Amino acid sequence: xxxxxxxxxxxxxxxxxxxxxxxxxxxxxxxxxxxxxxxxxxxxxxxxxxxxxxxxxxxxxxxxxxxxxxxxxxxxxxxxxxxxxxxxxxxxxxxxxxxxxxxxxxxxx
Amino acid sequence: xxxxxxxxxxxxxxxxxxxxxxxxxxxxxxxxxxxxxxxxxxxxxxxxxxxxxxxxxxxxxxxxxxxxxxxxxxxxxxxxxxxxxxxxxxxxxxxxxxxxxxxxxxxxxxx
Numbered sequence: 398x399x400x401x402x403x404x405x406x407x408x409x410x411x412x413x414x415x416x417x418x419x420x421x422x423x424x425x426x427x428x429x430x431x432x433x434x435x436x437x438x439x440x441x442x443x444x445x446x447x448x449x450x451x452x453x454x455x456x457x458x459x460x461x462x463x464x465x466x467x468x469x470x471x472x473x474x475x476x477x478x479x480x481x482x483x484x485x486x487x488x489x490x491x492x493x494x495x496x497x498x499x500x501x502x503x504x505x506x
Numbered sequence: 507x508x509x510x511x512x513x514x515x516x517x518x519x520x521x522x523x524x525x526x527x528x529x530x531x532x533x534x535x536x537x538x539x540x541x542x543x544x545x546x547x548x549x550x551x552x553x554x555x556x557x558x559x560x561x562x563x564x565x566x567x568x569x570x571x572x573x574x575x576x577x578x579x580x581x582x583x584x585x586x587x588x589x590x591x592x593x594x595x596x597x598x599x600x601x602x603x604x605x606x607x608x609x610x611x612x613x614x615x616x617x
Contacts, residue, residue, distance in 0.1 A: 492562070
């Protein structure tokens, strides 16, 4: 079966660092994606991991461990505009994306 | 940066009516997708399309749904006889080896 788990909600303080975890069990694996989604808007691509390790992209980093079926998204120097849902999605070999429920992050002053 | 564009942004339709949602994928992309997101729920895969045919579809994509690439640029999703539970945001996306890029979506409201 296919299963992607991430926390439903998280709260963090402006300027801080937050880590959003994602665990997955899927039939086949061809990459893990993180998307940001503001309320009422489309998902926006943030990062992509296909090999184990850390990918850094400005204030955002994403980590993958394929053997553990685990990824995290790290957001540094949090800003108020980072308040959004963060979607973990796995791509099986066929190409579609399978999304988790999303983690709603609230950044407080 | 190239974008996926979708029209209309909002569609209100009576239950039982047909609706067509339109998408213009990024021009050099070969794989196209439709996803939907019911309010408060996760993004769900509907169908993927490659080389002018469906390459994969989900359980949601029953015989009320169809997709077409009527010309070289547009990619459409048709729902033949809409139901209340079809109310959702519908997102078009394109790309496969590169990250999938999503359009802004069409909010479909069934009355």
